[in-house]
Every structure is written in structure tokens, then in C-alpha cells.
Amino acid sequence: MSAPPAGALATRDLSLWYGPVQALDLVSLSIAPHAISAIIGPSGCGKSSLLRSFNRLHPLAADVRVSGDVTLNGASVCASSLPVEELRRRVGMVFQRWTPFPVSIYDNVAAGPRLNLRLERADLDAIVEQALRRAALWDEVKDRLREPARRLSGGQQQRLCIARALANGPEVLLLDEPCSALDPIATQRIEEVLWELRQDVTIVIVTHNLQQAARLSDETAVLIGGRLVEHGPSSQLFTSPREPRTEAFITGRFG
């Protein structure tokens, strides 16, 4: 196996509008490759909009306008040489509310590879198993791969969604508040999975849970009102923030 691609994301002067409402204002941010980056900020600050700019999956039926640029390994994600379908295979995404398809566990994980590759059965089996192993779900489901995915518990379904994204072999994994509807034990399982994954996948996680950002992430970016307020190593940002607004936010004085 060749060395995994770098998975370096960056934005330059990224602004985004929904109709007349501006959600992002000149955000310039470099995401560290092969690390976990957290994006935090009060509700409606543009966290999800920023995350969705990385794989160009803006909310359906929304009137979205974007200026500035987003790059993956130095190349614009809007370049015509990079079809949006290929971008999304390389930059996977997991949503707040788990979204398994109404098919079996196996077919959920196989959905991505089946879209893109013509595979022998054995190869597909191997991809599914590896993806489930990386999402720490294999041991729980290996005897029931043909069962409907919706029989799994919430935490298992969310890890299934992570496995489904991993089956495409992405360089980057985007997670939009993946644990906000889960109990602490299920949350911990997912954090362990992400911690293992960071060795070969760049991880960007939007979270409302500041403790989660502090204990899980290598770097943290603070967004307030669509602007990037502060970005730095989490250890430094959560203990001695440079910006007063960051301090006000993480100490709970607003947001």
C-alpha cells in the first residue's frame, strides 16, 4: 500500500451567503493533516457551513453563494479537474443524526464502493470488513451483516456511518456534531475510533461539546458570527486563549 495522501485542507478568504444572509466572512484557515481539528462556536456561527464547504455539500434547496477558495492538497475543490463526486469520495462526511440507508449493514458499508468501483465479491467483502474494523464495529456485527442497519443501537448506527464513509478510502473525514444525540459511553467509543483514525485520515469535527473538543482535538478553531476568531493548538487555546472573545466563549460567558 502506498503512503496515504496528505489530506491537507485550507480555506482562503472564504465567504458564504444563504440568500441575503452571510454565514461566513473571510475565513482563512489551514487544517492540519493527519490530526483532529475541532471547530467550535456558538449556535449559528457558521460551523456547519464551513464544514460543508470542504466537500461542497451545501444544504439542498438552499440558495448558496460562495466567494474565496477551498483547497485540498493545494488544489481548489472547485476546479473542473475535480468532479464534485470525486471530491466527496476523498472528503467523507458523517452527520449529526445517523443516516443509514434502509438496507442491510453490509449493503450500507458497501454503498460507496459499489457506486464507484467494479469489484469482485471477495474484494468488496475485504473493503467492508476493513471499514467496519476501523470503525470498531466489526466484532459487534460480523455475525449479522445481513440484518437491517436500523436494528443497531444509535451509537452503532453512527459508527456504521463512519464505516460507510471510510469504505470510500477518504483522505479527510468531516463530522458534524456526530455525538450530540448519543450517551456518554457511545460518545466515548466514537472518540476512540476517531483517535485511532487520525493516524491516516485528516479529521475535522464540529462540536457543541467543549470538553470533547478539548480532550479529542489537536487543534481548535473558534468561529463567532461567521468570522474565524482564533485558531491554534487545543492545549493552548483552552488554557490560555489569546482572544478575549474566545475566553468568553469557552468559559461560558456567552454562546
Next chain:
Amino acid sequence: MSSLRHSPIGDRLYQTLTTLCAISVLVLLLVLSARIFVAASPALQAFGWRFLTGAQWDAVHGVFGVAPAVYGTVISSALALALATPLALAVAIFSAEVAPAWLRSILEFALDLLAAIPSVIYGLWGLFVLVPLLRDRVMPVLTETLGLADTPLFAGPAYGPSMLAAALLLAIMILPYIAAVAREVLAAVPDAQREAALALGATRWEMLRHAVLPYARSGLVGAVILGLGRAFGETMAVTMVIGNRHEMSASLLAPGYTLASLIANEFAEASATLHHAALMAAGATLLLVTLLVNALARWLVWRVRRPGDA
């Protein structure tokens, strides 16, 4: 009064009232069915199973069998469903997933309008436009140009009024129902399902195939069943174009009969008690056939739903 609104009595009153309303629907159905079967009983006693299997309907000699009408009802409806379903699903998919907003509203309006046309108007159009068109343009092509006259499906003389005309007209009539319900079903699929597919690198078509349609499957089957129910019960338009001949023929070009048009045609003239009872029995048969198909459909919906959601 205000004490009633906040007291358990108001709650109980409301509960009793709604329960009564719900029960009255069931009672109505039971009484209706019972009345029909009671009125039909002289014919059922006289002929037994031969009423269902017999092909002869002779009011003068008092011999009644509904097999050709049952056959015509089932075949014309099934054919209409086969013609309308792909088209209606395509319309629904286009309207819910592909069309821009302005076109979508026009399409919805057109569908509603199509559904609102009285069936006698469909019948008139069928009689004066569709049937002549079939007789002069379509049927000669089928039998002569394509040389299908030797196959049983297209055998015999082509007068115009036929099973084919009825099926085509029915297909047009049930299309807006299937399309409208299917559209609602597709629109009810959560955007999260669509986004999940797109996030895996699916194109819009792949998203539709792998995320939207599987999610909507049982609802779509329901939409088709609704169309079938409409086709079974449709009387006026079918009576006007099917030819009303009490015979069973494999040929689509031959005239036929349906249970509903049989009843509509003969009720005014049914003076003999047995004739009257036989028509009631035909009504009972239609009720049973509809019930049977609906039960089958329920079972089908239940079966397709099982593997997906637990």
C-alpha cells in the same frame, strides 16, 4: 363552561365522541356489505359457485354467471396499472427531484386538474377521440403493419370499443392519482438520506436509486395500490368504451365487460327478482375482488417494508 374545558369530563367527552365516529365507519361498512349479500342471496343460492365460474348472462332465461365481467375487471385494471405506473413514477420523480420550482408548481396544478375531470368527460373523450383513433390508426398498424393479427392478443376484427381502449383510458385516469401520491411520498424522504448518499460521492441519479427510492419503497407501492383501487371501481368511462359484451376473449381488440359497467347498464331494467339479485351478487363480487386485491397489496407493502426498517 371553563370548568368543562379543563376537567376530565371534557376529555372523556372528546374521547367518546371520536371513538363513536371511528366506530360508525366500521358499522357502515359492515351494514353495507351485509345488505348487499342479503340482497344477493337469491342469486347465490340459485347458482352457487356457478355464479362466479359461469360465462352466461341471460336475463330472459334467468341464467347468470359473472366470469367474463370479473375477467374484464381484472384484466383492464391490471393492464391500466401496467401502463400508468412507469409513467406516473417518472412524473413523480421528475416533479419531486428534478424539476425547478416554477415547473414543479405547474406540473402539480396539471396533475390536480387531470384528477378533477369528471369520469363522464373522460368517457366522452374516449368514445369520440380515443376509440376512433384506435380503430383507424392504431389497430390497423398492430394487426396489419406489424402482422400481429395471428397472435391471440390481437386477433379478431377491430371495431374500436375494446379492452385496449378501456385499459388506455383507465391508465390516463389513474395516472394523476398514482403520480400525486408518489410525489408526496418522495417529498417525505428526509433530506438527510439524500445528503448521506451525496456525501458518498453519488450523482443525483445514484442518490435517487440508492437512497431515495429504497426509503420510499413501501409508500410507492401504496400509491400504485391506490391507483388499482380507482381502476377497479371506475364505471362510467369504462362502460362507454369497453364495448359491453359479456364474453371472455384473450384479444385486446375485442370488446369486454366489467362488473361495474354490468351493474350500471342493467340496473334500471332489472325487474325480475332473480335478475335484481344477480346484479347485487355482481356488486358483492366486485366488493370481494377489491377487498382481496387490497389485502394482497397490504401484505405486499408489509413484506417490502420488513427488510428495511425494523
